Amino acid sequence: MSIYQHFRDDEKPFIDTILDWQDFVMTRYAPKCTDFLDPRQQEILRLVIGSQGEVNAHFFGGFEAAERKRALLVPEYFQVQQESFGLSLFELDYPAKFAKITHRELLGSLLGLGLVRDKFGDLLFKDDCIQFLAAQEVADFVAAHLTHVGKVGVSCKEKPLSEILHIETHWDEAAGTVSSLRLDTVLSEIYKLSRTKIAGHIESGGVKVNWKTVEKTGYELAPGDYLSVRGFGRSRLFAVEGVTKKGKQRIRYGRLV
CATH class of the missing domain: 3.30.70.330 (RRM (RNA recognition motif) domain)
Structure with missing residues (x-):
């Protein structure tokens, strides 16, 4: 079973980079400190590295609730210090x-x-x-x-x-139903805008999914995706929680406040 099948095509290059980092730590028995990673990249790294292998991953961004963090990949039993994150x-x-x-x-x-x-x-x-x-x-x-x-x-x-300033992030959670997990459909539900207006934002480059600009209205979302619409703030699709009798999908989402 290929590890790539669990991720989107555009995430495969980052997975290759993680595997290179892992190989570096295993062959040289030395730590590897990454650049700052966004939350989606951190999640991918955790999934790829796992918790039972020869390489362990630690994350730090200056304070516990930091969004962007550097990862430190280390051999087993390596003692990690705060200073190690640079x-x-x-x-x-x-x-x-x-x-x-x-x-x-x-x-x-x-x-x-x-x-x-x-x-x-x-x-x-x-x-x-x-x-x-x-x-x-x-x-x-x-x-x-x-x-x-x-x-x-x-x-x-x-x-x-x-x-350091300790800034906490808070999500205003809500639930709703959508006909599909298309980008324009989900954003229309989250931001309470018409699909026509949402399509305009998407096609003009004003929408990001997991910190990457997406210009396709039919882009398929997945639980856990981070979203943003320029001028309207950020949100996240937390979960898909079943299907209604009319065939719509129940979603749980949040907007950053």
């Missing part, structure tokens, strides 16, 4: 009384440094305090080159992880 915490110094910085602006400025999203963890906002996590190997570069977010002048102060 995380750097930065706090922005900026004129908070006169300027406002958004999540999108900060992410855009970080990627504008020429680094990929995988090098950054969660972006944390609480009142006027803004922090973000970066891979330790790019920390010096980020500190030296992140001087503006949008038009706002900023500087980065590295902080100990003990001073």
